[in-house]
Amino acid sequence: MFIFKWINERYELELTKLDGIQITFFLMVVLNIHWIFHQGVLITYLILNMLYLTEFLYQNQKGYLKRLLMSTLIFLVILPFSNHASLLVIITLPLLIMILSGPVFLFSICVMLVPELDSFFYVFILQFEFILNQMNQKNFSIHLPHLESYMILIYYAALIYLLRSRTLMSVMKRSLIIYMILASPFIKFSIPDTTYVYFLDVGQGDSIYIENKTCKLMIDSFQYTRSFLINRGVYRLDYLILTHSDDDHIKESKDILKEISVDRLILSAYIDDYPSYTAPKSWLKAGDALTCGNIELTFLSPLKRYSNRNLNSLVFQVEINHRIFLFSGDIEEVVEEDLVNYYGDLLYSDVLKVAHHGSDTSTSKDFLHHVNPSVAVISVGYENRFDFPSQTVLQRLYENNVMIYRTDLQGTILFTSDKKKEKWSVYIPFQSRI
Known part of the structure; x- marks a missing residue:
């Protein structure tokens, strides 16, 4: 000026x-x-x-x-x-x-x-x-x-x-x-039952938010998660699900609990090193289920106690308007083999949240074959030091004709669905990443 x-x-x-x-x-x-x-x-x-x-x-x-x-x-x-x-x-x-x-x-x-x-x-x-x-x-x-x-x-x-x-x-x-x-916003109108699934652009970590008029739940909570919820006007969550205790999945969990009312915290039954939380907690494993309004969550893993926290990640399917989302935390191939052997074709899901940010230790051929997704979402940091996602994993997804969304290149990914239509949208990052 x-x-x-x-x-x-x-x-x-x-x-x-x-x-x-x-x-x-x-x-x-x-x-x-x-x-x-x-x-x-x-x-x-x-x-x-x-x-x-x-x-x-x-x-x-x-x-x-x-x-x-x-x-x-x-x-x-x-x-x-x-x-x-x-x-x-x-x-x-x-x-x-x-x-x-x-x-x-x-x-x-x-x-x-x-x-x-x-x-x-x-x-x-x-x-x-x-x-x-x-x-x-x-x-x-x-x-x-x-x-x-x-x-x-x-x-x-x-x-x-x-x-x-x-x-x-x-x-x-x-x-x-x-x-x-x-x-x-405080006046209740008869509005369509639209469900929003946000895969947040949080860098090298995971944060997914699901919302409709009957349910508000957060899956993991890396950086910028609290500010997203506050800016969206969310001051109460039905569930905060922490798939495992790595910092790139729970970093802002305590900050969220300080400012937002959480009805129940969902933790993996076989992970003992979560931070101390004062909120009501449930420790879940394979065979458990949750209902959040009209959204059903079915937990598939951990099937047993594994050797590290990544392997003990919560794995679960979420059904949204007849679309099935599979969230897989940071599991690796050994857990994927157990899931294939135990569930077989029941693993089928329309959308796969790719495990461990696209690491080549996960998303094996057999597992991908049984899940058979049409869309895969990879939450990963731009030009991260691990060089994720792995080219091997990307190639497997391409070979299976899977549509890939990546937060490092496309920013926050949003899936919107109601009874009549569904749509995928991206929020372009401020800095050009291509």
Whole structure:
């Protein structure tokens, strides 16, 4: 924006601030198309547009009052993108802007000129960070419902309508529309029984979330899982299933249990080194079953106690609208052989969550033959140090005409199903990975 302002003044182009916002955003997208999928960039773009279009509300004000009005507008713009609304934000944001744009900015310039001041600057920043953390720990925030995309569009239309108000009475009347939009998720409509299965892009680990109007369950919980649930407005789970105790499957399990109510934790009966959990627990093995609303889970393994935690992973089938998903944890070929010998063609599943991130120790030919999936999903980190997925495993899947989805290349994978149709979607990662 500064460059645009300089060019505009230098060449007397007579372009407005609004022109500058649009041109800057357009050039950013031209240079990197993935900015379109970056929420931070989109929110910044929305804020800049809203501040410009509502400039008449605060342009004649000065000092703290002006900043307070601007922070209120920013708060209203970002509201649909957050499931937490801090009541302190509106009051403190102007003060933070003053501190960051004033003393901190000037102090940082002084440090560049006099490096010896760096230690004092460091102490100041630590104190500033401590104050922010203390404010964050205080319970001054409220939970907000998750809004669907179409409701977010309606919200912004209503917000523009509200900001065009000229009298107190019209402000009060139009504010009711905003309240109704925010309250809409709590109103129970007769909606289709759609089931969502998210294979989250969490790097070198596993996190799968399944949801419909009767069931909410999480399978494993590597990084970014808690934030996904919070951002989706999920504050209660029927089940949190931890297939085994490796960190790449349970890393955020305790964080989830702190912030989200979990009815029951599901653990492998033959793994003894799970962390200590206070939530109600069930230790399951082959032959057990669970019902979560209208979703059935059938546990196939562990059939016995094996030599390590990977082999003792929970393996289970989930039936969703007549489609069968097979989740296989981190099992290896020795367990796959036992499953083939014990279940035979009962292993058949439409979708295979490939074991152990595509390692060549799993997904053997015989096992793949009996499962006979049409779709395989591999949860794996981009350019990981293990070089997963194995080319051997990929070749086996190709030879069996299996459609492959990979979180390292395609981001989060979403399966959506109702009684009439089903669909696979991908959420493109911000950074290009191909």
